[in-house]
Amino acid sequence: MDAEREREFDRVVAAEQRVEPRDWMPDGYRKTLIRQIAQHAHSEIIGMQPEANWISRAPSLRRKAILLAKVQDEAGHGLYLYAATETLGADREDLTTRLVQGRQKYSSIFNYPTLTFADVGVIGWLVDGAAICNQVPLCRTSYGPYARAMIRVCKEESFHQRQGYELLMTMMRGTEAQRRMVQDAVDRWWWPSLMMFGPPDDASSNTERSMAWRIKRHTNDELRQKFVDMTVPQAEALGVTLPDPELRWNPERGHHDFGQIDWDEFWRVVGGDGPCNRQRVDHRRAAHENGAWVREAAAAYAAKQARQEGAA
Numbered sequence: 001m002d003a004e005r006e007r008e009f010d011r012v013v014a015a016e017q018r019v020e021p022r023d024w025m026p027d028g029y030r031k032t033l034i035r036q037i038a039q040h041a042h043s044e045i046i047g048m049q050p051e052a053n054w055i056s057r058a059p060s061l062r063r064k065a066i067l068l069a070k071v072q073d074e075a076g077h078g079l080y081l082y083a084a085t086e087t088l089g090a091d092r093e094d095l096t097t098r099l100v101q102g103r104q105k106y107s108s109i110f111n112y113p114t115l116t117f118a119d120v121g122v123i124g125w126l127v128d129g130a131a132i133c134n135q136v137p138l139c140r141t142s143y144g145p146y147a148r149a150m151i152r153v154c155k156e157e158s159f160h161q162r163q164g165y166e167l168l169m170t171m172m173r174g175t176e177a178q179r180r181m182v183q184d185a186v187d188r189w190w191w192p193s194l195m196m197f198g199p200p201d202d203a204s205s206n207t208e209r210s211m212a213w214r215i216k217r218h219t220n221d222e223l224r225q226k227f228v229d230m231t232v233p234q235a236e237a238l239g240v241t242l243p244d245p246e247l248r249w250n251p252e253r254g255h256h257d258f259g260q261i262d263w264d265e266f267w268r269v270v271g272g273d274g275p276c277n278r279q280r281v282d283h284r285r286a287a288h289e290n291g292a293w294v295r296e297a298a299a300a301y302a303a304k305q306a307r308q309e310g311a312a
């Protein structure tokens with residue numbers, strides 16, 4: 001019976017149709033999806049912290065309103081993605097517990113500090129830029145609820161990316177000190193942004209299986225290359241230098257060559273030992289604990305409503 005169901009599942013995936021929550025799916029497929037979508041949701045929620053650091057110190061009311069809206073969008077993306085994991089039978093409370101206990105990952109990029117307001121612009125440009133590169137193909141991922149969530153998320157991310165680029169353009173038209181601030185932020189965020197795409201393909205334990213299931217549509221290295229090729233002309237237009245002396249166009253490959261990524265740093269940060277890992281998780285844990293009364297009140301209200309409906 002399972003063999004027959006598996007054949008039907010394979011047929012659906014091969015035909016580029018969507019797998020939906022009520023469809024039969026192999027356990028490994030379900031587990032991989034929960035892992036990836038939960039990690040993605042956690043990244044959105046933890047990813048609110050670095051930029052939120054600047055909301056109270058934004059240089060104008062306009063910049064403050066924009067930043068506030070962006071950080072709120074990230075909360076929305078996180079909730080949307082947690083809802084997608086629930087369609088696979090995951091429990092949101094359990095996922096949050098795993099996150100705050102360090103048993104489930106979130107993107108390495110959010111473990112770096114935001115030192116100046118230029119970091120807000122660079123996060124929009126490079127981090128949202130990398131997120132879009134990675135997530136646009138996920139609009140064609142094989143699991144229906146995840147693919148549909150990605151369509152909306154990508155629209156918002158591309159708006160985020162433009163606001164970051166516009167912020168940096170404004171700073172680059174400003175004073176010499178502002179231009180230096182932008183260059184310094186680019187120098188600090190460039191390499192961590194390349195790490196967002198995950199380890200090189202030969203060290204990526206999940207890629208082969210996830211590609212076969214059409215959860216992932218491109219490998220980590222393919223997407224990283226696409227991001228570099230897309231970003232180089234944007235850096236030129238902005239007037240900043242990407243901090244890699246080996247970065248140059250290779251006419252034979254039709255792509256930019258780039259220098260060696262510090263994979264020791266990547267694994268250190270993923271393993272919990274980056275500049276801000278501790279702070280990010282502690283903050284998330286405190287927010288969760290402080291919100292306990294809201295969850296209790298909501299559950300009590302829902303129970304009361306259910307009792308009243310039962311009595312009616």
Ligand SMILES: CC(C)(COP(=O)(O)OP(=O)(O)OC[C@H]1O[C@@H](n2cnc3c(N)ncnc32)[C@H](O)[C@@H]1OP(=O)(O)O)[C@@H](O)C(=O)NCCC(=O)NCCSC(=O)Cc1ccccc1
Binds near residue numbers: 044
């Ligand atoms: C490509 C990858 C991230 C990783 O490929 P996979 O096939 O899943 O893994 P692979 O075998 O290649 O790796 C081996 C191990 O290494 C882990 N690991 C790898 N890379 C990282 C990393 N960078 N950080 C930490 N861990 C990483 C990986 O989990 C695995 O460990 P496991 O086996 O779980 O113990 C994939 O999961 C994906 O596309 N996810 C969806 C997109 C998504 O999550 N986006 C998040 C950013 S959202 C955003 O930025 C929006 C925003 C913008 C601005 C402000 C605020 C918010």
